[in-house]
Amino acid sequence: MTLHLEPVIRLPQTSVARGVFAEGERVLPEETPVALTYNGSTHAVMMASPADLEDFALGFSLSEGIIADRSELTSMEVIEHELGCEIRMWLQESCSGAYRSRRRAMAGPLGCGLCGVESLEEAVRPASKVAGTLQLPPKAIAAAMADLSEAQRLNREARAIHAAALWRPEQGLIAIREDIGRHNALDKLAGALARADEPCSASMVLLTSRVSVEMVQKAARMGAPIIAAISAPTALAVRVAEGCGITLVAVAREESFEVFTHPERVQHLGS
Incomplete structure (x- = not known):
C-alpha cells in the first residue's frame, strides 16, 4: 500500500446512468492512520485527513485534557511511515504524572470489572464551564453558516469532508x-487557534456535523459560548451544553435554525 499525504486524491471510476457506462475520475477524500504518542508511549491511533497534523496533535492534546496549555508540549515531530503517520510529542515533566493517570483511566475497555467504571466516567466527564456574554441576532448566525459553506475548500472537491470553524462578529471567519x-476537524481548529493565541470567548464555533457530547466537551474546553451546527444534536449533548453554559444552535440551514440551550444569547429569544 502506498501512503498518500494529500487530503484529497483523484481516482478513476466508472459511472453508470440509465444503463450507459462511462469511464471517468472522481476526487475522493484521503484517510490516513495517525498515531499520537506522548513521551514515547502511543496514546491513540486515529483515522484522519493528512493535513494540518500539527494543529490536530495540539488540539487533541488540549481538548482531551492531556495538557492545559500549549507550553506544556515541549516538542512535536511528524514522522511518515509506510502505513501512516506518527506524531511524536514530549510533555513537560510537570504534567507527565497527570498524563499517566489519565492514560490509565482511558485504558478501562482493555481490562475488566471496575476498570470499566473509570472509562464510563471518562466518557461523560463534566465539560468546562463557559461564561461568554456574546449575543447574536438570527441573521448573524445564518450569515456565519453561509460563510462556513463557502470556505469548505476540500469539501467542494470531494463532497465528503467535515469542517469546524470559528466565527466572530465584525470579523467573520477567523x-x-x-x-x-468531525472530531478531528474540531481538534484541528482548536490547535490552530491555540497556535495563533486566538481567544474563543467572544466567538461562535461552527460545525458541519451532528453535535455529539464530545463536540460539546471540546468546544467548552476552547471556551466558545455558542455552537452552531448544520445537523441535530444528541440528547446527551443538549444536557451537557445546558450544564456547562453553552448556547447550542443546531439544524442551521439557510435562514432557519433551532436553539436548544441558553437562548438568551440569541437576540429576541429568551427575553
Missing part, C-alpha cells in the same frame, strides 16, 4: 479546518 472526521 479560522477553518477540514477533516474526514
